[in-house]
Amino acid sequence: MPKTMIVQTSFNAGELSPHMAARTDQGRYAAGCRTLKNMLVLPHGPAYRRPGTEYMGEASATATQGAARLIPFVFNTDQTYVLEVTHKCIRFWHKQGLITDSNNAALSLATPYAGEHVNSLRFCQSADVMYMVSPHYPPHRLERRSHTNWTIVPLAFQASQAPPELISLAVTGSAQREYAYVVTAINKETDEESLPSPVKTCMAASALNTGSYIRLSWKEAEGAREYRIYRGDAGVGNYGLIGRATGTSYTDRGQAADFSVGAPESKAVFTKKGNYPMTVQFYQQRLCFGGAFEAPQTIWTSRSGNYHNMNISYPLQGDDACTVTIAAERVSQINWMLGGKTLLVGTEDGEWAISGYGSEPLAPNSCQVERYGSYGSACLPAITLGDTVIYVQRGGRVVRELRYALDSDSYASTNLSLLAEHFFLGRRIIDWVWQQSPHSVLWCVLDNGTLLGLTFIREHTVVSWHRHETQGIVEAVTVIPGQEDDELWLLVRRTRKMQNGKPESFLSVERLAPMFRSDKAEDAFFVDCGLTWRGAPVSRLVGLHHLEGMEVQLLANGMVLPPRVVQNGAVSLDFPASVVHVGLGYTSDIVPMMTEPVEFQGKSLGMARRVGRVRLALYGSLGGQVGAEGGSMRPLLLRTVNQPLGTSSDLYSGEHSVLVDAIISTRGGVCFRQAEPLPFTLTAVSCEVEIGEM
Numbered sequence: 001m002p003k004t005m006i007v008q009t010s011f012n013a014g015e016l017s018p019h020m021a022a023r024t025d026q027g028r029y030a031a032g033c034r035t036l037k038n039m040l041v042l043p044h045g046p047a048y049r050r051p052g053t054e055y056m057g058e059a060s061a062t063a064t065q066g067a068a069r070l071i072p073f074v075f076n077t078d079q080t081y082v083l084e085v086t087h088k089c090i091r092f093w094h095k096q097g098l099i100t101d102s103n104n105a106a107l108s109l110a111t112p113y114a115g116e117h118v119n120s121l122r123f124c125q126s127a128d129v130m131y132m133v134s135p136h137y138p139p140h141r142l143e144r145r146s147h148t149n150w151t152i153v154p155l156a157f158q159a160s161q162a163p164p165e166l167i168s169l170a171v172t173g174s175a176q177r178e179y180a181y182v183v184t185a186i187n188k189e190t191d192e193e194s195l196p197s198p199v200k201t202c203m204a205a206s207a208l209n210t211g212s213y214i215r216l217s218w219k220e221a222e223g224a225r226e227y228r229i230y231r232g233d234a235g236v237g238n239y240g241l242i243g244r245a246t247g248t249s250y251t252d253r254g255q256a257a258d259f260s261v262g263a264p265e266s267k268a269v270f271t272k273k274g275n276y277p278m279t280v281q282f283y284q285q286r287l288c289f290g291g292a293f294e295a296p297q298t299i300w301t302s303r304s305g306n307y308h309n310m311n312i313s314y315p316l317q318g319d320d321a322c323t324v325t326i327a328a329e330r331v332s333q334i335n336w337m338l339g340g341k342t343l344l345v346g347t348e349d350g351e352w353a354i355s356g357y358g359s360e361p362l363a364p365n366s367c368q369v370e371r372y373g374s375y376g377s378a379c380l381p382a383i384t385l386g387d388t389v390i391y392v393q394r395g396g397r398v399v400r401e402l403r404y405a406l407d408s409d410s411y412a413s414t415n416l417s418l419l420a421e422h423f424f425l426g427r428r429i430i431d432w433v434w435q436q437s438p439h440s441v442l443w444c445v446l447d448n449g450t451l452l453g454l455t456f457i458r459e460h461t462v463v464s465w466h467r468h469e470t471q472g473i474v475e476a477v478t479v480i481p482g483q484e485d486d487e488l489w490l491l492v493r494r495t496r497k498m499q500n501g502k503p504e505s506f507l508s509v510e511r512l513a514p515m516f517r518s519d520k521a522e523d524a525f526f527v528d529c530g531l532t533w534r535g536a537p538v539s540r541l542v543g544l545h546h547l548e549g550m551e552v553q554l555l556a557n558g559m560v561l562p563p564r565v566v567q568n569g570a571v572s573l574d575f576p577a578s579v580v581h582v583g584l585g586y587t588s589d590i591v592p593m594m595t596e597p598v599e600f601q602g603k604s605l606g607m608a609r610r611v612g613r614v615r616l617a618l619y620g621s622l623g624g625q626v627g628a629e630g631g632s633m634r635p636l637l638l639r640t641v642n643q644p645l646g647t648s649s650d651l652y653s654g655e656h657s658v659l660v661d662a663i664i665s666t667r668g669g670v671c672f673r674q675a676e677p678l679p680f681t682l683t684a685v686s687c688e689v690e691i692g693e694m
Helices: 115-120 418-424
Strands: 003-008 032-037 039-041 047-049 053-058 069-074 080-086 089-094 108-110 122-126 129-134 137-146 149-154 166-172 177-187 200-204 213-218 224-233 240-245 249-252 279-283 286-290 298-301 322-325 334-339 343-347 351-355 368-373 383-385 388-392 399-405 410-415 429-435 441-446 451-457 462-468 473-481 486-497 503-512 528-541 551-556 559-565 571-584 588-592 608-621 625-628 652-659 670-674 681-692
Touching (some): 069 122, 080 473, 089 149, 108 149, 129 279, 166 177, 166 200, 177 249, 224 249, 429 473, 429 486, 670 681
Antiparallel strands (some): 129 137, 286 298, 298 322, 551 571
């Protein structure tokens, strides 16, 4: 059989569907992989091993009562928290662990949310306040008052400024006509207008003037800068503005009432079960609530600049609260909202944009609703990635990009999971989050506990799916800013073996370790649910009760030790070591697509292939194995002769050649594997392949 060389210099198309196996003409094929497990990709093209996960602690015992969630609370890049939300409880994680109270017990906050409803929670945050909604509970307000003082209370929709108390109406002149008055207060800090005072009436002259007038007096309202006085005809109920005052009295001498400016009116919202909103978001200085069981296509917004104020006026004013109901052929639930140039809304039946007319802001008398798609959305929040919105299509199996197209002046929706649809067969996404730094990865949790990653960099046309497996079931993820990169936090259901021999399930809170950038092997952290010892040399590690009865991998001073089982929360080392990483092992695999040789021009389909010598380019790697797909694996011997035994090897960067055990098949693939707690980065591969008839 004639020999040829097959070269692949990029892997950033990710793992491709088996349906792509023969699509050598497709643009992403040349940079794709048949398998990309526990590996990530760089936008430049290389594939590198996923870092391990650091064990932060065990989740609350209430996590056994229904679902558990991780929610980010970010005040700024330094003051960041992860909220562990379980059955009627929130605990708070900050940097290296749980926040504790004065008794050194884990700080916890009682909530109304039962475990079965935790996954229905939606939230948005402004500074120290987070607004939380669920269709099963009234909206709540979570507030951080200090590092160890947190409160959660039902959201009270009312003006924060109290109205004044109208005391008296002193009449000068005859009594021929009945007048009615109300007074409101304007807050000196926020300019928020209170609800009106109780109506007070009196009889006075039919035409007020300088000789026949009414003098109003009221009590000072705390926090008020000025007062507005409204007059109306008794029994009619319509009031018009007649004047303003900075003191506590005002004289009405017949000033014309401006009925285009009415007094605020209270509006009751979310008063009973069935009317509680499903989602919440900010848009144009308004707090917006979307969807309810009894009003699935309705959006309610607060007054502009007053998140807790849902009041309206008669007639309506531009800053009044708004109520918008989407008119569509079918009634479908609002599942997400995102604020931007418009308020984007995802329902079970389509994608919509809500805004004011033209360049006007959204207002009760300026509201337009436009439809931009008909794919429908799953009950998951959408995510903003730069100028792109990513959402999960109805059914939970398709990830779509919603992006504004200048040429059509509308939004276009693109399927981002089309070339990797095999990941979602019989599965659906139950949680997801975007980790912007270091390399823009969208992490997706499937309903079977598998973790998928999508490296998505639009400006460099990188759309790369990869799967990640661990000895457990991933249940939830979230991201908060870290010191260098964004931090991915995970809830993982694991099983340890207790001393009595019985398995015990527990929910582990873990954090993905930072991307490996060191030039020292001892800094490599490639174990899951792991811990690190740095300090004086030790020959025994303790404090591993979370891994009781489980086989762990160890890296001591940059050298791999044989696996061992944790007993009584401890393991022994072969020698005293000052830097030790210990945790659960995992295997990283990459199988490139193996492009079509140029000289065959697609004619090699169905022919026999036999891989002989493999040349690979590595960067900052140690260890690893290579072999023909389906055959035995050979170790990569990267230690040089000038590195003495008994010491850690230097990281290897460069080219390496391996003669693999030949297997004749029509696929002719090569598998690269790293199963030791060491780094592995593959930048390119060249395979010597014989191709011929079977």
